[in-house]
Amino acid sequence: MVVKLCLVTVGATAPFEKLVQAVLHESFLAELEKHKFTRLLIQHGKGGQQVFDAYRAEYESGNIDHGIEIGGFDLRPNMIPYLRMVRDDPGDFQELGMVISHAGTGSILDALRAGVPLVVVPNPDLADNHQQELADQLAGLGYAIIGKLDDIPSTVGQAVKQGERAPFFRHGQKGREIPMGDELSWVD
Amino acid sequence: MLAILENNFDYSIYTYRTYVVSSGDDLSTQKAVEFEDTIAQQKDSKELTENYAIVTIPRARRVHQSYLTAPFSTLHCFWTCLLVLLGRHPNQRPLPTQYTSKHPDIIISNGPAVAVCMILAAKFIRFFIYCFRWASGRGSKPEISRLRTVYVESWARVRTLSVSGRILLPIADKFLVQWLPLAGRRAWWGMKESEYCGWVVL
Numbered sequence: 001m002v003v004k005l006c007l008v009t010v011g012a013t014a015p016f017e018k019l020v021q022a023v024l025h026e027s028f029l030a031e032l033e034k035h036k037f038t039r040l041l042i043q044h045g046k047g048g049q050q051v052f053d054a055y056r057a058e059y060e061s062g063n064i065d066h067g068i069e070i071g072g073f074d075l076r077p078n079m080i081p082y083l084r085m086v087r088d089d090p091g092d093f094q095e096l097g098m099v100i101s102h103a104g105t106g107s108i109l110d111a112l113r114a115g116v117p118l119v120v121v122p123n124p125d126l127a128d129n130h131q132q133e134l135a136d137q138l139a140g141l142g143y144a145i146i147g148k149l150d151d152i153p154s155t156v157g158q159a160v161k162q163g164e165r166a167p168f169f170r171h172g173q174k175g176r177e178i179p180m181g182d183e184l185s186w187v188d
Numbered sequence: 189m190l191a192i193l194e195n196n197f198d199y200s201i202y203t204y205r206t207y208v209v210s211s212g213d214d215l216s217t218q219k220a221v222e223f224e225d226t227i228a229q230q231k232d233s234k235e236l237t238e239n240y241a242i243v244t245i246p247r248a249r250r251v252h253q254s255y256l257t258a259p260f261s262t263l264h265c266f267w268t269c270l271l272v273l274l275g276r277h278p279n280q281r282p283l284p285t286q287y288t289s290k291h292p293d294i295i296i297s298n299g300p301a302v303a304v305c306m307i308l309a310a311k312f313i314r315f316f317i318y319c320f321r322w323a324s325g326r327g328s329k330p331e332i333s334r335l336r337t338v339y340v341e342s343w344a345r346v347r348t349l350s351v352s353g354r355i356l357l358p359i360a361d362k363f364l365v366q367w368l369p370l371a372g373r374r375a376w377w378g379m380k381e382s383e384y385c386g387w388v389v390l
Contacts, residue, residue, distance in 0.1 A: 105344040183336040
């Protein structure tokens with residue numbers, strides 16, 4: 001069976017319950033199903049634990065019905081193995097999935113390095129406007145999609161579309177060298 | 189920071205590395221050790237192993253620390269930076285004999301308050317070296333400058349400089365930014381400009 005994963009990450013620093021709530025909403029799950037996603041994995045942090053546990057309790061009581069396998073965990077120091085699970089692999093066991101991330105630099109960079117479709121959701125409760133600036137700039141370049149908390153479901157279609165033009169956002173180039181060789185031979 | 193070093197960093201030029209880590213940041217220490225291990229494996233050469241040191245520096249201001257005591261802890265931080273640049277920090281072992289100077293040739297940082305202290309300390313020492321050379325009458329003779337400072341502004345900064353960046357813009361020898369809107373900034377008229385270097389973190 002082919003796995004197509006949607007990974008959600010809220011980072012380590014600030015709680016982001018609203019995002020966890022939004023991705024557990026039935027409209028979002030329906031949208032995932034429509035685009036043939038099979039798994040939803042949520043790094044919910046301490047703040048999202050309660051929301052996630054409540055959802056699981058309801059799921060186990062049989063009130064919710066959908067074809068998506070949902071998993072969640074508090075936090076892992078290294079998210080890269082999870083991001084690899086989002087990538088498509090040549091063996092055809094994985095299809096290219098998507099990442100929904102808070103606007104933290106570390107999470108965004110990890111996703112860009114993995115070269116997977118990325119939705120960035122700035123946290124409106126944080127008065128950190130340079131994160132918004134970064135998100136806007138990345139969206140302008142086509143490297144990310146900006147998601148709004150009240151309209152997360154619509155980002156699934158956009159992310160799938162971004163994945164179709166993978167060669168564009170997956171530039172795969174090695175990072176640049178820092179131009180500092182001239183400092184070494186400085187004479188004064 | 190390590191992502192910057194991973195990209196095309198030439199270890200035949202930068203043969204000895206000193207990593208400066210804020211106290212309590214064990215994750216960074218661990219990452220630096222792992223990073224050096226991968227280099228050692230790549231080079232597969234005995235002489236290149238252990239060509240590094242990791243020093244921990246007290247923070248200029250701990251999270252939630254009072255602003256009243258912050259100047260004192262900042263001074264403590266600055267003092268420790270001076271010790272590192274003079275090669276006298278307790279975490280440093282004696283340098284291999286082929287190195288003629290105790291000072292690093294180049295200091296590169298992208299970071300928070302500790303980085304500001306380190307670059308200020310480097311400038312401070314250079315000022316003394318300059319005064320000494322001038323006083324001993326060797327001021328006219330050119331000499332290779334050490335303790336050159338390079339600051340890389342955070343990738344998260346697109347249109348505005350960070351606080352560290354604003355402090356260091358007139359001070360660092362080379363000021364690099366990763367977004368075009370920040371290129372060409374200068375502290376005031378006639379001073380050197382910030383340089384655009386692309387995404388060095390990716």
